[in-house]
Amino acid sequence: MRKFETLGYEQADGVAWVTLNRPDRHNAFDLVMIEELHTLWRELRHDDDVRVIVLTGAGDKAFCTGIDRSVDVPQPSSPYMMDDPMLKISPKHSDLWKPVIVAVNGMACGGAFYLLGECEFIIASESATFFDPHTTYGMVSGFESMYLAQRMPLGEVMRLTLLGNAERMSAKRAYETGLVSQVVPADELHEAAKWAAEAIAAYPPGGVEGSVRSIWAARDMTRSQALAMAPHMITLGNLAWSEQAGLFQQRSKEYRVR
The missing domain is CATH 1.10.12 (Lyase 2-enoyl-coa Hydratase; Chain  A, domain 2)
Known part of the structure; x- marks a missing residue:
């Protein structure tokens, strides 16, 4: 059984259940979680017992709130170069082409969109919310908004991005825009993801x-x-x-x- 410092991992019936497990930090990424996710995505490419991955967050307050702001990521002095460790958490960036289903419980914001942008589809609890705080803090929403622009109508991406912390998109509205494929009560989220994952895992x-x-x-x-x-x-x-x-x-x- 795989063991991690910042991730929960279970495997059954062709499905790998991966849980972002830093609930005291709203499952925000630190450098350890980034490396563990990247390593796991690369390993799962070679694990024929895993056909589908379900990704979720520990607790009910947040799926993920992006990078932990206490993390110190050294950057080049030139604005034309950038070291973005977050790219490593993306499944497709890691050359993983097995389906990834994301089950969103609670807040999903900022850097969480690296994961939402490269999954196959999203199931959300009724209490889930989505927002991008970058502009509030004088930051450019670059990769995050680009991922969203591939999944949502332009006006919705603009509104979510530009309003920053002032407004959160509900699970219902995320479903209406096409970001989310299904909304369920919180106590049904695991079962909804399980049904979809096991159905897909049963196919060649x-x-x-x-x-x-x-x-x-x-x-x-x-x-x-x-x-x-x-x-x-x-x-x-x-x-x-x-x-x-x-x-x-x-x-x-x-x-x-x-």
Whole structure:
């Protein structure tokens, strides 16, 4: 079993449950957590027993409030160069293409958007809130707002970014803007994430990971570039035709409507 100083970790039924575990600091990142997350994402690429990751935060007050302001991150003297340790916490930056579901409980703000911006989808408790305090403190919301701009309408990103600490986006509004895919009562958050993760984990991993990679390519590339990549993703990820036929015959007729 993996053990960490700042993370909780459990693994069952093809799902890795990762918990940001600094509740006394609202699960803010320190340099240890940053390194532990980066190391874990890199390790999970090679763990075939893990097919899906669920990421959440300890306690009910906060999912994550960004970087711990007590952390001292030395920076170059030139404004044209920057050392941003937060990039290392992002799953895709770590070359992890297994699905990551984020279950948001409480506040998610600032640097939390590095994680929300590179997950596959977000499930939030009804009490979850989202905000970006950068402008309040004379800081540029660079990476955070860019991640949000890929997931939300422009006006909503502008409002959330520019109003800083003055306004928080509710889980309901986050759902309406498309940032969140589902909102549930707080006591149902774990079960909602568990159901989705285990459903995905039950599918052949090649098709799942190839689909994840294809969708991110469609977002990052031009239309023609992404379409040119699609045949290669299909060739790499598809099961043999006979295996597909066997799974089709065994398919369950049960499903949910969201």
